Amino acid sequence: MTALRLDDLRQHSDILRLRDGKSVTVRFVEPRDAQLLQNYFRSLTTRSRYNRFLGAVSELPQTILEHFIHIGEANRFSVIATMTIDGIETIVGEACYGFDDDIDSFEFGLSIDDRWQGQGIGAALLSNLQCRAAALGASGLFGDTLRSNEAMIALARKAGFSFTRHPDDWKLLRFEKHIELAPEAIPCVSWRLAAQSFTSSAALAN
Numbered sequence: 001m002t003a004l005r006l007d008d009l010r011q012h013s014d015i016l017r018l019r020d021g022k023s024v025t026v027r028f029v030e031p032r033d034a035q036l037l038q039n040y041f042r043s044l045t046t047r048s049r050y051n052r053f054l055g056a057v058s059e060l061p062q063t064i065l066e067h068f069i070h071i072g073e074a075n076r077f078s079v080i081a082t083m084t085i086d087g088i089e090t091i092v093g094e095a096c097y098g099f100d101d102d103i104d105s106f107e108f109g110l111s112i113d114d115r116w117q118g119q120g121i122g123a124a125l126l127s128n129l130q131c132r133a134a135a136l137g138a139s140g141l142f143g144d145t146l147r148s149n150e151a152m153i154a155l156a157r158k159a160g161f162s163f164t165r166h167p168d169d170w171k172l173l174r175f176e177k178h179i180e181l182a183p184e185a186i187p188c189v190s191w192r193l194a195a196q197s198f199t200s201s202a203a204l205a206n
Contacts, residue, residue: 001099002137004190006072012132012190016124022083024092024121026128029078031069037080038065040091045114051149052111054172068096075099077132081112081125092116093125097133097141105140105176106133122155130159131188134179142176144169 004012006028013027029037041049042059049057060068068078081093095110108129112122133141144166145152156175157163166172 001075004136004193009071011193014128014188016128018124019120024081024083024124026079026081026125028071029069029080033080034065034069036091037068044111048111048114051146051152052109054146081121093121095125095129097129099138104138105142106138108141108143123159126155126159128188130179132190135188135190138179140176140178142174144172144174147171147173
């Protein structure tokens with residue numbers, strides 16, 4: 001996995017444009033976001049939380065919250081999608097992804113605030129995740145979802161993921177995709193920063 005400089009998390013932020021012209025900022029979660037993130041998960045409907053965590057939870061357990069807010073530990077990363085609403089930064093979606101060395105791919109999960117579903121945020125966030133994974137040197141992206149989670153299945157299918165049976169749980173589906181992105185497109189800041197780092201390292205080596 002390619003290493004990224006994470007001393008300044010804000011430099012990895014991306015601004016995504018939605019179909020209706022609204023913009024969404026996708027940035028790494030920071031420790032100061034802990035309560036904001038917890039409030040976000042509490043605000044989701046029971047079904048949305050169940051779909052996100054594949055089981056019943058009312059809020060993030062402290063151990064999982066710690067994983068969310070400490071970027072890069074054990075090759076795990078978390079981002080939030082935010083919009084400025086009435087002058088306040090508001091979380092409208094989130095995603096976390098962790099590297100699996102055995103298959104050179106990132107496993108991910110995501111959720112979108114119930115009030116903002118159906119507006120293209122999920123598709124934009126998933127596209128951004130593919131770029132972020134590629135910037136870290138991954139060759140693929142995969143996730144698991146409940147067979148009853150029609151929204152996630154539709155999102156993954158539209159994004160070009162293929163589906164297979166989950167190896168351990170019949171209630172789940174696994175979706176996966178080989179990442180094929182053109183480097184010259186530079187669709188996210190993390191990719192540009194990774195390319196700059198690689199170029200600098202190569203120059204020093206010469």
